[in-house]
Amino acid sequence: MKVLVVAPNWIGDVLMAQPLLRFLKQDPSVELSVLASQWVAPVLEVMPQVDVVIGSELRHGALQWGERRRIARLVRSAGFQRAFVLPNSFKSALIPWLARVPERIGYASEARGGLLTCALPKPGRHVSMSEAYLRLAGAAEALPSPPELSVPPARSAEAREQFGLSAASEVVALCPGAEFGPAKQWPAHHFAQLADLIHASDPGQELVILGSTADRLIAGQIAAASKAPVRVLAGHTSLAEAIALISGARAVVSNDSGLMHIAAALGRPQVALFGSTDPRHTPPRSARAQVLWLHLECSPCFKRVCPLGHLNCLNGIEPASVKAALEIAAAS
Ligand code: SF4
Numbered sequence: 001m002k003v004l005v006v007a008p009n010w011i012g013d014v015l016m017a018q019p020l021l022r023f024l025k026q027d028p029s030v031e032l033s034v035l036a037s038q039w040v041a042p043v044l045e046v047m048p049q050v051d052v053v054i055g056s057e058l059r060h061g062a063l064q065w066g067e068r069r070r071i072a073r074l075v076r077s078a079g080f081q082r083a084f085v086l087p088n089s090f091k092s093a094l095i096p097w098l099a100r101v102p103e104r105i106g107y108a109s110e111a112r113g114g115l116l117t118c119a120l121p122k123p124g125r126h127v128s129m130s131e132a133y134l135r136l137a138g139a140a141e142a143l144p145s146p147p148e149l150s151v152p153p154a155r156s157a158e159a160r161e162q163f164g165l166s167a168a169s170e171v172v173a174l175c176p177g178a179e180f181g182p183a184k185q186w187p188a189h190h191f192a193q194l195a196d197l198i199h200a201s202d203p204g205q206e207l208v209i210l211g212s213t214a215d216r217l218i219a220g221q222i223a224a225a226s227k228a229p230v231r232v233l234a235g236h237t238s239l240a241e242a243i244a245l246i247s248g249a250r251a252v253v254s255n256d257s258g259l260m261h262i263a264a265a266l267g268r269p270q271v272a273l274f275g276s277t278d279p280r281h282t283p284p285r286s287a288r289a290q291v292l293w294l295h296l297e298c299s300p301c302f303k304r305v306c307p308l309g310h311l312n313c314l315n316g317i318e319p320a321s322v323k324a325a326l327e328i329a330a331a332s
Contacts, residue, residue, distance in 0.1 A: 001029050004054075004075060004083040004101060006092050007036035007044065011239075011258030012282060013129060014040045015147040015265050017086055020133040021049040023142050024084075033078070035071065035095065042240035043262065046149045072098035084136050085116065105136050146285040147265040151247035159244035163233055169206045172198055172326075173246055173263075175254035176222060177215035177234065181304025183276035184255050186314050188218050192225035193319035194253065198326070199228030205250065209234050210242045210259060251330045253322060260284050269329035271322055275314040276301050288332045290325040292317050 003024055007014055014036070024030055033052040034044050041055040056071055058064055068091075076099040083096035085106035093115040096104045106112070108119035123132050130144030157167060165171060176191050178184035195207050207226075209219040211234035219234035237245065243262055246252055252263040252270040256277045263270045264284035272284045274293035278300035283291060293299075299313045306313075 001027070001082065002031050002078065002080045003033070004078075004080040004096065005032065005034045006083065006085045006087065006096065007034050007040060008086050009037055009040065011040055011043055012261045013086075014043050015149075015261045016129040016144075017133050018047060018049070018147040018265075019130045019142065019144040020084070020086075020137060020139070021047060022145065023134060023137055023139045025049040033080070035075070039239065042238065042243060043149070045240065046151055046243060048150055068094050069098060071095050075099035075101065084133075086133055086136070088122070090115070107132075107136070147261070148267070149243065149247075149262065149265040151244055151266065153248075155244050156248035159237075159241050160248060162241070163208075163231075163237070163245070165206055165208070165231075165245075169204060170202075170250035171206045171208055171245070171248065173249045173252045173254075174207060174209045174222065174230075175211055175252060175257060175259040175263075176209065176218045177211035177259070178255040178257045179212075179214065180257075180277075183301070183303050183306050183311065183314075184257070184274075185218065186255055186273045186275070186317060187311075188221035189225055190315075190317070190319050190322075191218075191222045191253075192230075194322050195222065195226040195228045195230050197319055197323045199226075201323070207231065208245065210237065210245065211235065251326055253326060256282060264289055269326075269332055271325045271329055273314065273317055273322070275299070275311065276303050276306065278302075288329055290329045292321060292325055 031051050034050050035054045036044050037058050041053050044050050044053045072095045080101045082103040083101040085093045088109040090110040090112045093112045097115040104116045105118040106116050107122045113119040134142050207230045209232050213235035215234040219232045223230045223232050247266045252268050254260040256274050260272045264286035269288045271290045279291045279293050294316050296313050
């Protein structure tokens with residue numbers, strides 16, 4: 001059976017969809033394709049359950065009618081029998097409907113019931129995202145297992161060489177970005193102090209900053225404030241290259257972000273720093289993760305910008321504590 005999954009648009013959500021993909025592939029007759037934006041497609045390309053990734057140029061929140069019709073023609077010609085629509089937007093259900101996929105399954109939202117052949121009632125907030133995705137396939141009883149990504153060692157070595165990192169050195173990746181907003185970002189001066197502490201304890205380790213083009217500013221601030229040699233790769237790698245570099249890293253320090261979930265899925269030792277969000281809801285799902293969260297009276301507030309103006313939830317996490325947590329993670 002040819003099955004299409006319309007993927008979510010955020011890296012963390014894509015990883016939380018992996019238990020559903022794993023469940024679907026338990027049926028050996030299933031050929032599994034996933035339709036994904038270019039931003040998240042590289043994550044799906046390193047998921048062993050996915051047979052085909054159909055990359056699209058669709059942007060978050062944009063209708064792009066012409067692009068949707070083009071992809072719908074492609075999907076129709078591929079002859080899919082069933083489609084699971086994971087995002088809850090009206091737009092995300094358009095392509096399977098335009099492509100006339102016979103079974104179109106998703107949650108009822110945004111008045112899109114007419115686009116789906118099976119529109120299930122949305123589960124409450126107490127249901128985890130992985131479980132909600134599994135319920136679409138009638139697999140609520142399947143236990144959501146942690147996400148796992150797999151990068152061949154040769155690909156990791158190739159990425160190191162491409163960015164001038166020594167094959168023998170240990171790399172510590174700093175990921176200071178958080179697309180959601182500054183209330184999830186540990187400050188640049190703290191990252192810089194952490195870089196100094198790491199370098200002082202072992203000058204042989206290579207410090208790299210990973211992230212998107214939006215993270216170039218904070219990456220530059222960290223490099224400028226640090227006395228240690230820090231290589232800024234934020235905005236210079238594709239997501240696929242960043243994944244390959246993380247797969248070979250000794251350890252990763254990040255905010256609550258997509259790269260945090262990627263490090264967890266790759267099983268790398270990591271420290272995850274939480275500010276305005278809640279690690280009980282979206283933790284890095286890895287036994288090798290150390291989570292630092294101050295859990296102040298005001299947290300979690302789930303705001304993009306600190307409504308109190310002081311960001312104590314992140315300012316109060318000391319670089320020395322992060323360094324100590326990093327050593328615990330690296331020894332795990
Ligand atoms: S209100 Fe509290 S939890 Fe929210 S961003 Fe500010 S310090 Fe952090």
